[in-house]
Amino acid sequence: MRKITKGNEPVALTQWRRVHPRGRYPELSHIERNAIRQACIEEQYGLCAHCCNAIALNSAHNEHVEAQRDAQNRTVDFSNIVASCNRPQQCGNAHAHQALPLTALMDECETELKFYLSGRVEGLSPRAITSIQVLNLGDSREKNRALFNDRRDIINALLFNSRMDGSDLTIENIDLLTILEEELQQPDENRQLKPFSPVLINVIRQISA
Template sequence: MLEKWKRANKGKKYADLVGREDIKDAIRYACVTEQHGLCAYCCCRITAEKGSACNEHIEAQHLAPHRTLDFGNIVASCTNAKRCDKAHGRQLLPLTPLMIECEKELQFELSGLVAGTTLRACASINVLNLGDTHESNRGLVGERKQMIDALLFSCSIDPAELFIEEDDVLDLLKNDLLEVDAQQFLQPFSPVLVNVIIGIQRARQR
C-alpha cells in the first residue's frame, strides 16, 4: 500500500499522508508484526492499536527528510511518556535497534537498569531515556525489573540464583524466551532477559 502511494506521489514525505490513516495503520501493523509485539526501543508490549504504538522514524524526519517514507527507517515504538518515541524527538540516534551491535553495546541488568558499553550506546540510552539510572526513568526500570523477575519465576528460577545456573540451563532459558506465542508475539521484555543471560555467560568466559 505504501509503495503504491509513493509511486503515485513522487517527492512526497510522511507528513503528506494527510487523511491516509489507512496507510499509517498498515505501516504500524507491519512493524508491530515484524517486531513480535514489542517496542523497538524498550521491548515493552505494544499492539497495532493507535494508542499503543506509533510509527517512529529512527533517523528523525527533520534530520533525514529523504527517508520519511523509507520503510527501512520506520519502526513501531511505544507511546509511553518521556521515553522511546516521545523522548527521541529530533535528536540523532547513533546506535539503533536495527544494528546488530546493539545486542552487545547495550548491557541490561537484573536490577532493570541498562548500561552502554560504548559512547554511542550511552548516547542512545540518554536520547531514548531507557533508564541507565533509577533517577532518569524510575518507571521503566521498575517495569523492566518486575517483568524480568516474573519471566524467571515462570520458568521456576529464582532471580537471585540466575548467576549460578549451569550454562545448559541458561541456553534452554534463552531458547524459551525467544519462542513466540500463538499470536506470534514475544513476551514483554524477553529480549532484555536474554541480554542479561548472554552477559552472564560472557563474564564466565573472561
C-alpha cells in the same frame, strides 16, 4: 534492544508512493500510517523497537530512526521507520529530532547495551550511552523509574526462585537458563515475543558466561 531486520514495505505505502512520488510522511492518511505500523509491529514480533516492551496497533506509533526534519528524503522510506511504544518521555516520544548513533537496525544494539538484575541499563560504547540517554531507557532509576522497575520485576519473575517476600533469591541452574534463553528467542503462535525478552536474554547470557 533487539536487532530489527526490515522487510518489504506494506502494499498500501507502495501504492501511495506510486501516486505521490514526491510525497512526504505528513501527507499520508491513517490508512497508510496504520499499514506501516502494523507491518513494523509484525517484523518486531510485537516489541517496541527501543525498550522492547509489548506494543499493539493502538499502543504504538511510527517512529523515524533518522528524524523527519533531518532526513526529509526518507520520511516515507519504510527502512527508516520502526514501531515505538507510546510511553511519555521515553523511546519515540523522547527521541524527537535528536540523532541516534546506535539503533535497533544495527547488529551491535544487542551487544553494546548491558542490562543488570536491578533493571538498570548501561551503554558499553559512547554511541550506546548517547542512544540510551536520548531515548531515556533508564540508565538510572531517577531518570525513568517506571521502565527501570518494569525490567527489574520481569527479571525477578523469570530468572529467580522467590521465597516468601522475595528475599534470599536463588538463580536457576545453567541448564534451565539455557532452555529459557532458547524459549525467549522463539515467537509464540501469534508471532509475538515475550515483553522484554531481549533484556532477559542479555541477562541470562551474563549469568551463564
